[in-house]
Amino acid sequence: MPKVVDHEARRQQLAQAVWSITAHRGLDAVSLRAVAAEAGVSMGTVQHYFGNKEQLIQQSGRYMIELANSMANDSRQNSAEPADPRTVIEAVVHQTLPLDEAQRVGSAVWLAFVARAAVDPELAKLIRESWVGLHELIAGQLRTAQRESKVSARIDVDHEAATIVAVTDGLMSHLLVGHYTVDSAKAVVEEHLDRIFSVRAWKEHF
Amino acid sequence: MPKVVDHEARRQQLAQAVWSITAHRGLDAVSLRAVAAEAGVSMGTVQHYFGNKEQLIQQSGRYMIELANSMANDSRQNSAEPADPRTVIEAVVHQTLPLDEAQRVGSAVWLAFVARAAVDPELAKLIRESWVGLHELIAGQLRTAQRESKVSARIDVDHEAATIVAVTDGLMSHLLVGHYTVDSAKAVVEEHLDRIFSVRAWKEHF
Numbered sequence: 001m002p003k004v005v006d007h008e009a010r011r012q013q014l015a016q017a018v019w020s021i022t023a024h025r026g027l028d029a030v031s032l033r034a035v036a037a038e039a040g041v042s043m044g045t046v047q048h049y050f051g052n053k054e055q056l057i058q059q060s061g062r063y064m065i066e067l068a069n070s071m072a073n074d075s076r077q078n079s080a081e082p083a084d085p086r087t088v089i090e091a092v093v094h095q096t097l098p099l100d101e102a103q104r105v106g107s108a109v110w111l112a113f114v115a116r117a118a119v120d121p122e123l124a125k126l127i128r129e130s131w132v133g134l135h136e137l138i139a140g141q142l143r144t145a146q147r148e149s150k151v152s153a154r155i156d157v158d159h160e161a162a163t164i165v166a167v168t169d170g171l172m173s174h175l176l177v178g179h180y181t182v183d184s185a186k187a188v189v190e191e192h193l194d195r196i197f198s199v200r201a202w203k204e205h206f
Numbered sequence: 207m208p209k210v211v212d213h214e215a216r217r218q219q220l221a222q223a224v225w226s227i228t229a230h231r232g233l234d235a236v237s238l239r240a241v242a243a244e245a246g247v248s249m250g251t252v253q254h255y256f257g258n259k260e261q262l263i264q265q266s267g268r269y270m271i272e273l274a275n276s277m278a279n280d281s282r283q284n285s286a287e288p289a290d291p292r293t294v295i296e297a298v299v300h301q302t303l304p305l306d307e308a309q310r311v312g313s314a315v316w317l318a319f320v321a322r323a324a325v326d327p328e329l330a331k332l333i334r335e336s337w338v339g340l341h342e343l344i345a346g347q348l349r350t351a352q353r354e355s356k357v358s359a360r361i362d363v364d365h366e367a368a369t370i371v372a373v374t375d376g377l378m379s380h381l382l383v384g385h386y387t388v389d390s391a392k393a394v395v396e397e398h399l400d401r402i403f404s405v406r407a408w409k410e411h412f
Contacts, residue, residue, distance in 0.1 A: 026325045028234035108324040115321035118314040118382040119232045131385045159397045162386075166394065169379050170372030176324040179337045180368075188372065191365045 018060035085145035224266035
C-alpha cells in the first residue's frame, strides 16, 4: 500500500515550526533550513509544500489568522447567550493580548507578521481582513450596548471601535517588549472601557 | 598622511543601509552581505564596525531611537513657547505616525525593531526607554493642561497618557499595513484628543 500523507496536517506542522522559530528567535531566523530542522523533516519536504521562504511566511501567517478567527468564533459560540457586550469586548481584547505564555507566542508571531506585512502586500491583505473582523465584532457589540442603553446613543461607534482596536494593538507591542506588566495593561483596557460604558456618559446625554 | 576615517559617520552610514533594507524588504532581509551591498562597502568593513548581524540590528536600532529623540527635542525647542498642550501632544503623535513617505520609512523600521525586540532583550531595553520618554512627555503636557484648566483635574493623567501611546502604536501598525488612510488615522487621533480636552468633561466636574 502506498504511504498516505496527510498534506493538510503536514502544512500545519510546518506552519507551527515557523511560529515557534518566530516567537523564540524572530521572523528573520526563519529559513527553509531552520524550519526543516525545527519540524524534523528534510529541506526538500519544506520546499515541496511551500516553494520558498516568502510562501512559507505567507502561508504560516494565513494559518495563524485562520486559527485565531476560528478560536474567536468557538469562544463566542460557547459563551452564554445573550452575552453582555462589555464582557464580550473585554474577552476579545484579552484574547488578543499576550497575557500568558501561550498567548505570548501567538502575539509575538502576530506582531512579526504585522511588521513583515509593511513590505508584503499578500500578508498585508490577510492582516487587514483580521482587523476588519475585529473592528466589526467590537462595533457590533457597541451597537448592542446602545440598544440596551449600556452606552450613550451619541457615541460614534466606529470611532470607539477603531480606538479599542488601536489600544489593543498598541498594548500588544508594549506587553511583548516588557513596557507593561499584564496587570497594568489590563488596567488600561479596563479604564478605557469604563469610560465608554460609564453610566455618567449615558446620563449626561439624556 | 594616513587616511582619516570618520568612524562615527561610517557607523551611521551602515545603520542607514539597515533602515533602508528594513523599510523596503523587511528586517529578515538584513544581512552583513546585504548591508555591504546597500552601503557600497565590503563585508569586511561591515564586520569591522558591527561584528555580526545581531550587533548590526541592535546598533542601527539604537541610532534610530537616538535620532528620533533628538528630532523630538529639536521640534520642541523650535516651537513657540509656551506651546498649547494639545497642540504639542498632537504634533508628537503625528510625528510618530507614517503620515508621509519619509515617516513611513521610519515607522516601518521602528515596527520591525519592536517585533524583533520581543526576542531581543537589548533592543527591548532601548524601545522601552523610548516609550517611557513618550509617555512622560504626554503626561507632562496633560498636567500642564490641567493647571491651565484645559482638561478636567479629575482625569487620570497616567492612564490617559498610556492610552494615547497605545493608540499611537496601534495606528502606526494600521497605517503601515493599509488598514487606514492617513486622514482616517488622523481623525481617530483627533476625536480621541477631543474627548480628553472637551470643555464638557471639564464643566462636568466643577
